[in-house]
Amino acid sequence: MPKNETRFFFVTAIILVVLSVCFLFVGSYNMEFGEVLQALVARVSEPDANTPQVIAIWEIRLPRILAACLAGALLASAGAAYQGVLNNPLVDPYLLGVSAGAAFGAALSIVAGFDSTSFTAFMFALAASFLICILAWRNQRVSMLALILAGIIVNSFFISGLAFLKVVAEVGELREIVFWLMGGLYPADWVAVGKISAAFIILLVVLLAAAQKIDLMTLGGDIARTSGVNETALVAMVMVAVSLAVAVCVSQFGIIGWIGLGVPHFTRKIIGARHRRLILGSALGGAVLLLLCDTVARTISNWLDGIGELPVTVVTAFIGALFFLSVLRKQI
């Protein structure tokens, strides 16, 4: 068994805690060390405390740090499970239409003037997932090849619709759509943290329960089936759980790419491919990476005055590209 496992979990957990604490001190509102501590304590001792420092810590930084950790953990563990159950290290929920469905739903909501962009995005993300499952259903089984093709088809349909909506949108709406497409944790509040926590916990319970069977799926469908795995039930269960969780995440923070694809790759290299530890390890790694990327994005936004908030995908995609470039160079 990989000897790095314990060290990985220990070191990553420490990094996560240290970064979370450090990033309480990072933000556009300058605060001294003592002020941050006072603000932290103030809300505990006096729930109605409402100074600017208390608001910056309790209403902005703390929920945002927690949201980044939870969203990163959710996306990375979802990616690890997807790559396992589909036996393909190059897939993640975003590549298979969930993001395009959510993006289309959000854009439709913005252009049509619906009340709830998040809810519409959530519904379309789910619709995309179920459409993919229906298209991939062949001879009483979900065909893996058909599933990936169906993902590409559904993705393409929604991207086509999205392009149309961008053309017909007015300038203000277009800016809103583009910002939404690029994702960001700026809407993070305690309600969003609550939703994403619930989605992550449910996802984690389902994935950990299915982890041993996902391992068998990675030996190939034939071996999995003759080893007692009901492939169709397993794929359906993981897809539904992942789609629901990712849809919640997308509906709150827009599309945050690369975490679900890159983090499981990196984690697998260190702690091996067995999914019980890979899902947990990816969750920790995803939390650290998104927290780091979000803080980098926030810091760059503070430096470059006037551009507004830099979408976190700018940073995650850049880091993801560098990581896969290093993987590619090692393999050639």
Add this chain to the structure above:
Amino acid sequence: MTLRLINVTVRYGEYVAANAVDMEVEGNGLYGIFGPNGSGKSSIIKAVCGLAEYTGRIEICNQVASQHGPGHLSRLFAYVPQQHEFIYRYEVLEVVMMGDEGYRLSAPDSALQDAARSALIQLSAGHLASRLVTELSGGERQLVQLARALNQNTPLLILDEPFAHLDFGHQIALWRKLRGLASQKIIVITSHDPNHIMWFCDSIFVMQSGEMIKQQRSIQLSDIEALYPGRWRAETFGSDRKFIAPDI
């Protein structure tokens, strides 16, 4: 212990890979399915394993296969495919552990590891235990899959061309293991090699063009002549053992 196929037909689209095959295996032993490429051996194996759509009836240990799900069937038979590529970087021991039913039931790793290590040692492959499966040769990968199947501890073992990638030493180790197990299990193997079938199997099934043409105790020279007319010769060694060689 029985394996029974009644009028089993396997089609891939319009193509009939196996046509109305009847086959009956009763009692433990080593059973060989012999035939040229494309004769339907693997299709029959896949139908038994529930990996190919078929018409007809398949009974495993007196239970109709189509009436049971994969969970139940995996306690009746284990399967090793002809070829296998690993995508993810598991250690060999981890893959062999996955054969154990306890793996799905989340038994402690230490218990699973002992059983997995024992399965590898029985195939003279104990030295592979901590290697990464993505770094193994074709033959070593085959050994890992065989060990995983042995570790599944089923009364029926189905092996599709198990010797295809093995070196001579591991072929001997595997034959020894299979002969040893033949008193406790039904073992069905497919093979292109008439010598393997002739020397080691208790009973054989000959397939040609999707049809099961014979089921008998041992392979006859007339069977080989029917499949490969004029392209082989038989040498006799020992008292009455035959060796089939290409006639070139």
